[in-house]
Amino acid sequence: MKHYNIKIATGLLAAGMALAGCSGILDETPRETYTPEFSTKQRGIEGGITALYANLRNLWGNGYWLIANETGTDEYTFGHGGNENDKPIDMSNNGELNATNCRADNLWNTAFSDINTANSVLENGTAIGMSESLLSEARFFRAFDYFWLVQTFGGVPLDLGAGELKFNATATRLSKRNTVPEVYTKAIFPDLLTAVSNLPEVGRVTGGLTKTAARLVLAKVYLTYGWWLENPNNIPTYPEAARTDPDGHDANWYYRQAYEMATTAIANPGKFALQKSFYLVNVGTNDRNSEIVLYADHTESSNYYDGGTNFDWANGNAPGNFARWMCRWDYTFLESSKSSAQWTKFRSVAREAVQGKDRPWKQMATPQEVTKVTFKEKHYDSRYDGTFAYQFRGNWDRSGNASGMAYNANMLPVNPGDSILTFLDEDDASIQWPAASDNGGAGQSNVGAGWLPGRADWVVGPSQISRYKYLNLWKNGIYRTDNGTGLGRPNGDSPRPYPVLKFSELYLIAAEAAVKLGMNSEARNLVNVIRARAGVWTYDNNRQREKSADYSAEMTAATPATITIDYILDERSREFFGECYRWTDLVRTQTWADRAKTYTICGLHAADRTPQTVTRTITPQKYLRPIPQGQLDALDMTAAEKAAYQNPSYTN
Numbered sequence: 347m348k349h350y351n352i353k354i355a356t357g358l359l360a361a362g363m364a365l366a367g368c369s370g371i372l373d374e375t376p377r378e379t380y381t382p383e384f385s386t387k388q389r390g391i392e393g394g395i396t397a398l399y400a401n402l403r404n405l406w407g408n409g410y411w412l413i414a415n416e417t418g419t420d421e422y423t424f425g426h427g428g429n430e431n432d433k434p435i436d437m438s439n440n441g442e443l444n445a446t447n448c449r450a451d452n453l454w455n456t457a458f459s460d461i462n463t464a465n466s467v468l469e470n471g472t473a474i475g476m477s478e479s480l481l482s483e484a485r486f487f488r489a490f491d492y493f494w495l496v497q498t499f500g501g502v503p504l505d506l507g508a509g510e511l512k513f514n515a516t517a518t519r520l521s522k523r524n525t526v527p528e529v530y531t532k533a534i535f536p537d538l539l540t541a542v543s544n545l546p547e548v549g550r551v552t553g554g555l556t557k558t559a560a561r562l563v564l565a566k567v568y569l570t571y572g573w574w575l576e577n578p579n580n581i582p583t584y585p586e587a588a589r590t591d592p593d594g595h596d597a598n599w600y601y602r603q604a605y606e607m608a609t610t611a612i613a614n615p616g617k618f619a620l621q622k623s624f625y626l627v628n629v630g631t632n633d634r635n636s637e638i639v640l641y642a643d644h645t646e647s648s649n650y651y652d653g654g655t656n657f658d659w660a661n662g663n664a665p666g667n668f669a670r671w672m673c674r675w676d677y678t679f680l681e682s683s684k685s686s687a688q689w690t691k692f693r694s695v696a697r698e699a700v701q702g703k704d705r706p707w708k709q710m711a712t713p714q715e716v717t718k719v720t721f722k723e724k725h726y727d728s729r730y731d732g733t734f735a736y737q738f739r740g741n742w743d744r745s746g747n748a749s750g751m752a753y754n755a756n757m758l759p760v761n762p763g764d765s766i767l768t769f770l771d772e773d774d775a776s777i778q779w780p781a782a783s784d785n786g787g788a789g790q791s792n793v794g795a796g797w798l799p800g801r802a803d804w805v806v807g808p809s810q811i812s813r814y815k816y817l818n819l820w821k822n823g824i825y826r827t828d829n830g831t832g833l834g835r836p837n838g839d840s841p842r843p844y845p846v847l848k849f850s851e852l853y854l855i856a857a858e859a860a861v862k863l864g865m866n867s868e869a870r871n872l873v874n875v876i877r878a879r880a881g882v883w884t885y886d887n888n889r890q891r892e893k894s895a896d897y898s899a900e901m902t903a904a905t906p907a908t909i910t911i912d913y914i915l916d917e918r919s920r921e922f923f924g925e926c927y928r929w930t931d932l933v934r935t936q937t938w939a940d941r942a943k944t945y946t947i948c949g950l951h952a953a954d955r956t957p958q959t960v961t962r963t964i965t966p967q968k969y970l971r972p973i974p975q976g977q978l979d980a981l982d983m984t985a986a987e988k989a990a991y992q993n994p995s996y997t998n
């Protein structure tokens with residue numbers, strides 16, 4: 347039998363163990379080395395479990411992991427700063443996605459390190475009689491990693507060199523991929539079922555795993571495997587395998603398990619609950635709230651225990667939380683005037699360590715359909731306001747560029763805190779536009795925005811959203827407590843915990859399973875729990891003012907009588923926009939090619955205001971990502987064997 351190349355994973359294992367002591371999760375003694383002998387001791391096993399928590403940060407909060415799961419879907423395309431990381435994966439004929447440029451490599455390299463760590467914990471922990479409650483934390487992580495791998499790459503190795511699901515301490519350069527059913531039935535289901543039985547209702551530490559976390563993931567696994575078995579659109583799998591379940595169940599059986607597991611979790615929430623409003627789920631002042639079932643933790647207080655860097659400037663490396671940089675346009679070019687008599691320009695909106703107004707890398711842009719279709723309802727539904735920054739307010743009083751009043755559109759006065767540019771909810775034919783250049787003339791917008799009579803802010807309609815200027819994702823933005831009266835440290839990694847699992851997803855998992863089972867009334871009731879909460883406003887985020895309003899009745903009344911998979915996907919986008927779920931949502935439901943096949947956006951330059959309809963080429967074979975080239979290069983195989991190991995769409 348050929349074995350998985352563990353050379354890379356073994357090196358990461360040692361590094362992961364050195365992260366024991368992650369603030370807010372576990373209090374273990376940090377160690378600079380991790381030996382096989384130490385791994386057999388109780389403290390070594392506990393350190394291994396800590397490493398599994400800490401290693402969440404290598405994916406969640408990683409900007410390239412965000413690209414891999416969002417760009418090329420109906421949520422994101424590439425922006426003005428797009429490059430080889432963004433353009434090929436957009437599937438819009440701006441480069442060919444291949445084993446070298448696909449950023450799903452982050453998953454492959456991280457997950458197998460985790461899996462080998464979990465294998466070590468389980469073997470050695472069982473040998474010395476550690477409690478199954480503790481060991482089930484490792485089972486959860488092993489199953490979670492395999493679940494992400496099998497969704498992304500198809501069948502993957504269960505044998506890392508020492509036997510299936512065995513710890514491997516010796517590098518080997520051979521490998522064999524198992525089939526999708528083998529990965530689910532040998533690894534994912536057994537581990538999660540054990541975890542559901544043995545994890546506590548309340549985590550043993552802050553942020554620790556619970557039955558709710560295991561039930562949530564198991565419900566989603568059942569749902570995903572049911573879709574895989576049904577295969578309604580004849581999507582190929584690899585390695586080739588019959589769409590039959592080794593345990594003899596059909597797709598409906600798995601949909602039923604998904605529904606029952608999710609509703610059981612809802613009925614037995616432990617400490618978890620929906621927040622009162624969508625805003626409260628995502629605002630930085632309310633991090634680690636009752637809706638977050640699992641998060642990749644960070645801390646502002648210590649660079650070491652953060653696992654990344656809390657310095658003023660970071661370079662975009664895991665385990666730092668830098669995902670927010672990818673989905674920011676460069677609003678810092680916005681200019682206003684110091685004088686009302688003549689256009690004495692200065693930059694009036696600076697980077698600041700607050701949500702939605704931090705470091706822009708300009709790599710991911712929102713297509714116009716996000717504003718026009720996905721979030722068409724903006725008055726009752728609070729999720730648009732709680733997802734995006736669409737008003738960009740002056741902060742020159744914090745930046746030292748100027749002081750006092752300034753002048754903006756129509757030469758009208760603006761003060762610090764006033765909106766300098768607003769993305770409008772709807773198009774307005776009366777907008778006036780600057781001269782046809784990137785930099786407008788005196789008194790005109792230098793970022794290609796327009797103006798309306800009587801308004802001091804520049805404006806952009808939905809039909810002028812472009813690769814240059816678009817909606818900033820607010821909810822994953824930075825939050826710090828040490829900004830003082832200045833701009834803080836907007837260029838470093840965010841010290842916020844990054845959400846991995848949310849309690850709200852249980853309702854939409856159960857609803858999706860109910861649709862598949864023909865249980866429309868149950869599906870609608872579940873969706874309406876989420877929609878009712880979306881109608882509750884506790885704060886008007888972009889207008890920065892208190893707002894207490896309850897439109898839950900209007901929201902639930904507008905829910906269609908018949909719930910479809912398309913509608914579930916609409917709700918999932920409104921609820922979890924930009925949270926690394928979208929590509930797997932569309933792949934699971936086999937709707938990627940349909941829902942993401944076209945999108946509308948204007949061009950790369952500030953003055954581009956002509957909408958372009960872009961067509962993507964998404965073939966059935968692309969529903970699997972390529973095995974990373976680094977993995978193939980490390981295998982001691984012939985060229986033909988490597989080609990057979992790679993997913994077929996990516997072989998030369």
